[in-house]
Amino acid sequence: TFFYPNAQTSLIEHILVDTHGAHSSGFADAITPCTNYVSGNQSLGRTTAAQWIRVAFHDFVTADVAAGTGGLDASIGFETLRAENSGTAFNDSFSFFRRFVNPVISNADILALSVVMSVGNCGGSQIPFRAGRIDATEGGPFGVPAPDTDLATTLSYFSGAGFDQVDSIGLTACGHTLGSVHHGGFPTVVGPEAVTSDNLAGGIHLDSTVAVFDPLVVHEYLNGTGQAGGPLVTSFNVSSRSDLRLYESDNNATMITLGNQGEGFLSTCVGLLKRMIETVPSDVVFSDVISPIAVKPINATLDFDAHGNLIFTGYIRVLTPTSSAPPSTPLFLNIPLSLPVPLTPESTPGTSVFGSTTFYPFSIPISNPETLTSFHVASQTFSLQTSTFIVPSLTTLTTTSSSVLNFTIATTSLLAPSVKVQAPVPQQGTLGPAIKTFDSVAVNNVGRKKGYALWGGSVDIGVVTGAVSVVVLDEGGKEVDIGFF
Numbered sequence: 488t489f490f491y492p493n494a495q496t497s498l499i500e501h502i503l504v505d506t507h508g509a510h511s512s513g514f515a516d517a518i519t520p521c522t523n524y525v526s527g528n529q530s531l532g533r534t535t536a537a538q539w540i541r542v543a544f545h546d547f548v549t550a551d552v553a554a555g556t557g558g559l560d561a562s563i564g565f566e567t568l569r570a571e572n573s574g575t576a577f578n579d580s581f582s583f584f585r586r587f588v589n590p591v592i593s594n595a596d597i598l599a600l601s602v603v604m605s606v607g608n609c610g611g612s613q614i615p616f617r618a619g620r621i622d623a624t625e626g627g628p629f630g631v632p633a634p635d636t637d638l639a640t641t642l643s644y645f646s647g648a649g650f651d652q653v654d655s656i657g658l659t660a661c662g663h664t665l666g667s668v669h670h671g672g673f674p675t676v677v678g679p680e681a682v683t684s685d686n687l688a689g690g691i692h693l694d695s696t697v698a699v700f701d702p703l704v705v706h707e708y709l710n711g712t713g714q715a716g717g718p719l720v721t722s723f724n725v726s727s728r729s730d731l732r733l734y735e736s737d738n739n740a741t742m743i744t745l746g747n748q749g750e751g752f753l754s755t756c757v758g759l760l761k762r763m764i765e766t767v768p769s770d771v772v773f774s775d776v777i778s779p780i781a782v783k784p785i786n787a788t789l790d791f792d793a794h795g796n797l798i799f800t801g802y803i804r805v806l807t808p809t810s811s812a813p814p815s816t817p818l819f820l821n822i823p824l825s826l827p828v829p830l831t832p833e834s835t836p837g838t839s840v841f842g843s844t845t846f847y848p849f850s851i852p853i854s855n856p857e858t859l860t861s862f863h864v865a866s867q868t869f870s871l872q873t874s875t876f877i878v879p880s881l882t883t884l885t886t887t888s889s890s891v892l893n894f895t896i897a898t899t900s901l902l903a904p905s906v907k908v909q910a911p912v913p914q915q916g917t918l919g920p921a922i923k924t925f926d927s928v929a930v931n932n933v934g935r936k937k938g939y940a941l942w943g944g945s946v947d948i949g950v951v952t953g954a955v956s957v958v959v960l961d962e963g964g965k966e967v968d969i970g971f972f
């Protein structure tokens with residue numbers, strides 16, 4: 488499959504941009520509307536968008552930036568039984584994230600992306616997202632501030648993660664614009680009187696707009712209006728007033744500054760939350776920022792149709808910003824030595840905070856694959872290779888409890904291709920999957936078709952939690968083609 492600009496960016500951009508309507512990834516369903524609780528009954532009074540941000544905070548704050556360890560590495564998945572990680576948020580989130588983890592999207596990247604998505608889809612501004620986080624294989628150190636943690640200890644936890652007092656106040660205010668403190672999990676902060684028939688976990692909102700990422704928490708705290716900063720300011724239990732201690736620690740100077748920023752608070756939060764999700768172990772190499780792609784080939788690949796003919800198939804997705812009119816001129820796909828192929832859009836668009844998306848399916852017969860070195864659409868050129876491809880119609884992953892992958896690869900070369908298969912699989916101690924790699928998978932010649940040699944192989948993977956990748960490598964170990972099943 489031809490991924491633009493590469494598999495990791497393309498698949499993450501899909502989660503970020505294809506949020507609603509046609510071809511959505513399903514990720515944003517969990518936080519749509521932003522009051523939604525995806526892991527249980529709506530009457531519990533829990534909200535998924537808020538949970539995701541809190542989970543990322545707990546993963547981050549035990550970082551040791553001086554040592555270059557910890558941070559956003561999904562170690563939190565192994566730490567859910569710790570008292571400092573009280574509440575259902577951690578297992579709720581990882582159970583939902585699980586199916587989105589694959590060989591090019593780590594648990595930690597999904598967790599970081601969940602922050603970007605909660606903030607960006609619930610009223611906040613877009614946090615630039617970079618990929619490449621590496622998952623921890625075990626729990627990390629303790630050190631998450633709790634409601635009864637004293638100020639000095641709280642500040643020392645933040646400082647270990649690279650955040651000074653001003654940063655810590657700002658980050659906490661940004662986090663506490665969404666969600667609640669629940670009696671279920673925090674009975675020493677919120678009393679049993681919060682529990683009602685439509686609020687069974689007894690959540691008291693941190694500000695009056697529980698599901699809107701806005702500056703209200705700061706204003707309500709400063710003015711004593713609405714939720715007055717929330718239960719961590721107002722708790723009946725003085726020792727549980729951790730937000731009050733933190734906010735007052737510089738005589739409210741930082742909170743007043745944040746209040747004076749008005750909507751500018753949202754940019755402050757982008758900066759702080761970006762730093763939070765980019766606090767990672769020192770061996771992480773980040774990708775470029777993954778931004779919405781205007782003209783995007785999707786699932787573009789060579790394949791054989793039902794009659795055994797070679798086709799070039801897939802979609803072109805065109806993203807139209809909310810402010811502009813949808814594309815009106817017909818779109819053409821140009822391939823070398825052929826007439827332009829007019830593309831007809833699907834009737835259902837996709838929608839997102841970035842605008843609307845129009846999907847143009849294509850399936851073009853190819854008689855001279857050696858000339859298909861690039862294709863052009865909407866004045867953009869995409870280069871590709873056609874000497875080796877994983878054949879989608881001849882590749883299957885059985886989705887019974889134990890999965891078997893049967894794949895077929897087409898090559899112009901008569902040498903057997905070198906194949907690596909990777910699969911997300913369950914692991915002990917966390918709901919986050921681990922990636923299992925099958926190197927140098929055996930292949931057999933299974934015939935010829937349209938000038939290609941066909942190679943078949945099979946991998947008995949066992950339990951699989953998400954998309955499995957097949958990678959064809961050249962002699963130098965460089966990726967020639969990759970497909971997901």
Ligand code: HEM
Pocket residue numbers: 533534537538540541544574575576632633634641658659660661662663665666667668669670671672673676719729730733
């Ligand atoms: C002194 C530091 C902090 C303390 C002691 C603290 C403590 C807490 C507690 C006890 C809850 C209630 C959880 C529940 O009932 O489910 C909570 C909720 C929350 N916290 Fe913090 N927090 C701190 C800083 C932060 C930071 C820096 C962020 C993120 C940037 C954050 C994000 C959240 C969010 C989004 C919620 C709502 C969760 C939900 O509704 O499920 N917190 N916090």
